[in-house]
Amino acid sequence: MSAKWPWSELDLDGRTDVRSVKRAYAQKLKTIDRNDANVFQSLRTAFDEAKFLASPSPKKPSMRQAANGVETVPGVVSYTLDFDDLPAASQPEQDPNPQSEGPDLSKAPPEDLDTEDTIVPLPTAPLPTAMSTASNPWSKPEEEPQSDADKEADFFRDLAATYNTGVWKLTPLQNLLERDIAMDRGVRDHAEYLLFDRLREAVVEEGRSISQGVAKLMEQNFGWASDGVRFNKKFGWHEGSELVAYDVARAVQSQNVKAQPRPQKTPLHAKRARIFMCLIMYMGGVFVLYPDGLTAETFLFGTFVAAISFGIIWCFVLFLYHWGNALISAVRRIGMIDRYITRVWQASVERATWFDRIDTVLHLPGPRSTMLFSVSCAVTLLVLISWGLSRI
Amino acid sequence: MEHPPIGIDLGTTNSLIAVFENGAPRLLSNVLGHPLTPSVVSMDGKDVLVGEAGRDRLATHPRDTAAAFKRSMGTDKVFSLGGKRLRAEELSALVLRKLKEDAEQALGMPIRDVVVSVPAYFNQSQRQATMAACAMCELNPVRLVNEPTAAALAYGLQDRDGESQFLVFDLGGGTFDVTVLEHFDGVMEVKASSGDAFLGGEDFSEALAKGLADKINSPWAKLGSDDQNQLRFVADGLKRRLGTADSHDVTLKLGGESHDLTITRTFFETACSGLLKRLLRPIERCFYDSNESMETLDRVVFVGGATRMPMIRQLVARQFKKLPDMSIDPDHAVALGAAIQAGLVAEDRALDDVVMTDVSPFSVGIETATQLRDGSSMEGFFTPIIERNTALPASRERSFSTMADNQTVLGVDVYQGEAPMVYDNVHLGRFDLTVPRAKAGMESMMVRITYDPSGLIDVEAVSTSTGKKAGVVIRDNVVGLSDADIKSKLKAMQKLKLHPREDEENTALLARIKRLYEMASGDDRTMVQNLLVEFETALTKQDPDLIETTRGEISEVLNRIDDYYVS
Numbered sequence: 001m002s003a004k005w006p007w008s009e010l011d012l013d014g015r016t017d018v019r020s021v022k023r024a025y026a027q028k029l030k031t032i033d034r035n036d037a038n039v040f041q042s043l044r045t046a047f048d049e050a051k052f053l054a055s056p057s058p059k060k061p062s063m064r065q066a067a068n069g070v071e072t073v074p075g076v077v078s079y080t081l082d083f084d085d086l087p088a089a090s091q092p093e094q095d096p097n098p099q100s101e102g103p104d105l106s107k108a109p110p111e112d113l114d115t116e117d118t119i120v121p122l123p124t125a126p127l128p129t130a131m132s133t134a135s136n137p138w139s140k141p142e143e144e145p146q147s148d149a150d151k152e153a154d155f156f157r158d159l160a161a162t163y164n165t166g167v168w169k170l171t172p173l174q175n176l177l178e179r180d181i182a183m184d185r186g187v188r189d190h191a192e193y194l195l196f197d198r199l200r201e202a203v204v205e206e207g208r209s210i211s212q213g214v215a216k217l218m219e220q221n222f223g224w225a226s227d228g229v230r231f232n233k234k235f236g237w238h239e240g241s242e243l244v245a246y247d248v249a250r251a252v253q254s255q256n257v258k259a260q261p262r263p264q265k266t267p268l269h270a271k272r273a274r275i276f277m278c279l280i281m282y283m284g285g286v287f288v289l290y291p292d293g294l295t296a297e298t299f300l301f302g303t304f305v306a307a308i309s310f311g312i313i314w315c316f317v318l319f320l321y322h323w324g325n326a327l328i329s330a331v332r333r334i335g336m337i338d339r340y341i342t343r344v345w346q347a348s349v350e351r352a353t354w355f356d357r358i359d360t361v362l363h364l365p366g367p368r369s370t371m372l373f374s375v376s377c378a379v380t381l382l383v384l385i386s387w388g389l390s391r392i
Numbered sequence: 393m394e395h396p397p398i399g400i401d402l403g404t405t406n407s408l409i410a411v412f413e414n415g416a417p418r419l420l421s422n423v424l425g426h427p428l429t430p431s432v433v434s435m436d437g438k439d440v441l442v443g444e445a446g447r448d449r450l451a452t453h454p455r456d457t458a459a460a461f462k463r464s465m466g467t468d469k470v471f472s473l474g475g476k477r478l479r480a481e482e483l484s485a486l487v488l489r490k491l492k493e494d495a496e497q498a499l500g501m502p503i504r505d506v507v508v509s510v511p512a513y514f515n516q517s518q519r520q521a522t523m524a525a526c527a528m529c530e531l532n533p534v535r536l537v538n539e540p541t542a543a544a545l546a547y548g549l550q551d552r553d554g555e556s557q558f559l560v561f562d563l564g565g566g567t568f569d570v571t572v573l574e575h576f577d578g579v580m581e582v583k584a585s586s587g588d589a590f591l592g593g594e595d596f597s598e599a600l601a602k603g604l605a606d607k608i609n610s611p612w613a614k615l616g617s618d619d620q621n622q623l624r625f626v627a628d629g630l631k632r633r634l635g636t637a638d639s640h641d642v643t644l645k646l647g648g649e650s651h652d653l654t655i656t657r658t659f660f661e662t663a664c665s666g667l668l669k670r671l672l673r674p675i676e677r678c679f680y681d682s683n684e685s686m687e688t689l690d691r692v693v694f695v696g697g698a699t700r701m702p703m704i705r706q707l708v709a710r711q712f713k714k715l716p717d718m719s720i721d722p723d724h725a726v727a728l729g730a731a732i733q734a735g736l737v738a739e740d741r742a743l744d745d746v747v748m749t750d751v752s753p754f755s756v757g758i759e760t761a762t763q764l765r766d767g768s769s770m771e772g773f774f775t776p777i778i779e780r781n782t783a784l785p786a787s788r789e790r791s792f793s794t795m796a797d798n799q800t801v802l803g804v805d806v807y808q809g810e811a812p813m814v815y816d817n818v819h820l821g822r823f824d825l826t827v828p829r830a831k832a833g834m835e836s837m838m839v840r841i842t843y844d845p846s847g848l849i850d851v852e853a854v855s856t857s858t859g860k861k862a863g864v865v866i867r868d869n870v871v872g873l874s875d876a877d878i879k880s881k882l883k884a885m886q887k888l889k890l891h892p893r894e895d896e897e898n899t900a901l902l903a904r905i906k907r908l909y910e911m912a913s914g915d916d917r918t919m920v921q922n923l924l925v926e927f928e929t930a931l932t933k934q935d936p937d938l939i940e941t942t943r944g945e946i947s948e949v950l951n952r953i954d955d956y957y958v959s
Contacts (some may be wrong), residue, residue, distance in 0.1 A: 022555075022577060022579075026577030026747070027577070029579055029747050029749075030745065030747055031577075034747070034785070035785060035844060035845075036785070037844065038787060039785035041783075041785075041786055044783050093777050183672065185676060185711070188676070223677075225811065226810060227677070227811070228810060229755050229779055229780060229810050230677060230680060230681075232682070232813075234680070245812060250810075331440040
């Protein structure tokens with residue numbers, strides 16, 4: 001990559017206008033091997049970069065539009081006051097695509113965004129009224145310039161009233177989002193952002209989790225669960241956005257799971273592990289019972305006793321474990337225990353250690369089960385020993 | 393290719409075939425002289441009727457007829473027609489065979505290599521089913537082209553040196569696609585594509601049919617399938633009528649009762665309000681992904697028959713504040729574009745200065761697990777490596793590490809989709825990479841995914857410490873069907889005889905008369921019956937001229953009747 005990148009990649013001498021960049025790209029594109037991903041992508045990256053550098057003003061961020069637009073709308077003062085963090089929150093939107101625009105933030109100082117020509121005003125120009133009444137909406141002149149701004153103000157006021165309460169009422173919220181004014185892209189974007197921000201606050205700062213109803217509502221209206229990529233692009237830069245995404249996905253997914261059961265992965269070596277474990281248990285039992293030596297008869301009997309007693313004890317421990325887990329999650333649901341989830345994105349695993357294998361066999365994830373397993377083993381052995389002693 | 397490049401639009405309601413010759417695409421007409429062949433298959437005894445005859449039999453013989461099967465591509469749904477059980481790809485193969493025969497007749501040479509269009513939002517298994525359908529009728533699909541891209545090509549070729557940014561709004565019979573493109577200096581650049589693979593004109597008819605059922609106070613769910621079919625047929629006709637008229641009178645006969653209704657356009661729009669809302673999400677997604685704003689669009693291009701509905705035009709006008717462009721017939725644009733794409737693939741000289749770049753409609757990534765704070769782990773998260781709407785060909789890599797101590801195997805499951813959990817996405821393939829034993833997180837691998845415009849996805853994982861490689865190649869081919877399977881399917885398909893060509897016009901007319909007979913009442917019914925007798929008499933005389941004139945006369949009368957009873 002030379003100093004003249006991206007211009008050199010496009011066979012240009014230096015900074016120029018968008019038109020020339022496009023022309024250069026078109027020419028170069030026709031000469032390269034377009035089936036080679038690396039060749040194509042390096043040209044493509046250079047093109048995107050050059051186009052960005054050459055364009056007179058940076059791209060307009062959508063959230064900024066919405067925020068600014070709303071601030072100019074009269075009658076929504078009360079609502080903006082409720083969200084004193086609004087200007088700060090819209091800050092990151094200036095960089096909607098950090099990967100491609102990363103190095104050039106310095107060239108696009110934030111003040112630029114406030115100049116008149118770079119901001120697209122929120123459609124304060126009237127939108128056509130209800131679809132059914134407007135047979136030819138695009139030719140409709142500006143009839144009611146005030147009414148749409150009013151509608152918008154009303155919308156945001158009602159929205160704020162709905163979500164500022166502790167418990168969200170779903171039906172009014174859904175009705176609100178079905179208003180005609182909420183179909184406008186700028187308004188919808190902004191409403192989505194406000195709802196997200198409130199949910200994030202609830203999840204991150206208040207330690208609550210998102211109910212299934214709310215999650216469904218978000219999925220239906222904005223596709224948070226079905227479109228993780230968009231969600232991440234839109235809100236990924238917020239602290240705790242992944243908690244919101246996880247909660248929503250889990251709440252919505254819990255229905256999908258029923259329809260499409262999770263594939264159970266029991267690796268083959270689990271079988272070997274099971275046999276090995278049983279063998280150890282049986283042998284232990286037998287040696288405790290008959291320290292003097294084994295005959296075929298006593299071996300079989302000892303094995304039988306050990307197997308039965310281990311089974312009974314294990315079932316009991318398992319019952320306790322699941323019951324305890326259910327209790328923990330119930331308590332967690334009503335918000336008494338802090339959430340314990342961290343996200344470390346790593347590759348999917350096939351477990352390899354012996355304890356992990358045991359976990360797989362018993363369908364219990366994590367070290368907790370290993371402990372439980374050891375406890376059951378110990379109890380079984382104790383029972384066997386005391387029984388054996390009583391026989392002597 | 394020995395024959396000129398051929399493009400096929402295999403649609404939900406209609407299919408078309410076009411050829412690229414002398415620097416321009418041209419539609420090939422079927423034996424009835426129409427470029428549109430309805431994608432309807434009907435079994436008449438041992439004969440298979442495809443096209444208009446089949447469509448008319450949809451009303452009279454619903455049990456022997458299948459329509460809109462494109463929506464079931466890539467699923468295991470089985471349609472039973474007259475005792476035969478056929479899958480969606482087999483039915484599509486029959487339609488393709490019909491198109492192939494028509495084209496061979498029109499061109500006077502056998503054809504083999506074709507470009508077939510699919511909705512941009514078709515996933516890998518739906519694309520593979522389309523490829524299978526081609527293989528079953530001895531066509532070789534050299535490339536699958538996304539429908540909006542094809543339409544854009546058709547529009548772009550009209551104005552080669554222009555520069556514009558436009559949106560293709562493709563609402564077909566069963567699928568909905570939105571694509572934002574930029575066109576400059578002969579480069580056609582797709583910026584973003586999105587859509588809904590299960591939303592189309594058929595859903596609007598269905599919604600109207602349900603609305604009609606509500607209006608006459610007989611709940612949809614309680615109607616028998618025959619009544620439902622009849623309502624659907626009426627609704628489909630009404631939909632077309634309401635495209636031009638503000639209201640239309642219709643007579644419904646259900647369960648011996650007759651209902652006279654006046655259906656207004658407003659009623660239709662209310663019935664479809666939910667569907668209109670579903671149209672908005674892909675549009676929003678598209679703009680979000682392309683980082684463009686609606687203001688920079690120069691025009692909105694309409695593709696697909698369902699865009700003729702006035703409410704769609706209103707929706708678009710309202711959203712984009714622009715009048716939609718329909719300068720190419722919305723039914724024809726995709727087929728014309730597919731032929732141009734065929735020309736591009738064949739490196740036709742007339743297209744030397746035209747280049748097209750497309751994007752991946754879905755994200756492709758692998759399954760990952762995540763560690764919870766209590767030490768337990770949770771599997772099933774989807775981590776995209778190539779995000780959707782990346783320009784193709786693309787190649788991206790990302791690193792992943794082990795999660796457990798002494799872990800020796802890293803399992804790579806490749807998925808396609810957008811949902812955060814893999815179970816909601818489409819599974820493409822899997823492989824394992826072995827790594828040396830080490831503490832958790834100390835061993836890692838780089839996973840590289842390469843995605844090229846022909847639909848080939850190459851996944852490769854390299855262990856960082858040992859350099860050991862493993863991988864899988866996923867392509868638009870026929871999964872689950874081996875070559876032998878295809879051959880046996882091919883044989884089975886060849887046993888199904890298409891109705892003889894020379895007889896087709898007559899069969900189509902007979903099917904139409906029979907449909908109108910069932911629909912008409914009173915005197916009209918007698919009149920239709922007379923027409924039937926008249927036509928059959930003409931047929932028995934075996935005089936081609938007489939048959940031709942009778943056919944003409946009868947068609948005119950039928951047109952009038954059709955106008956009266958909404959069809």
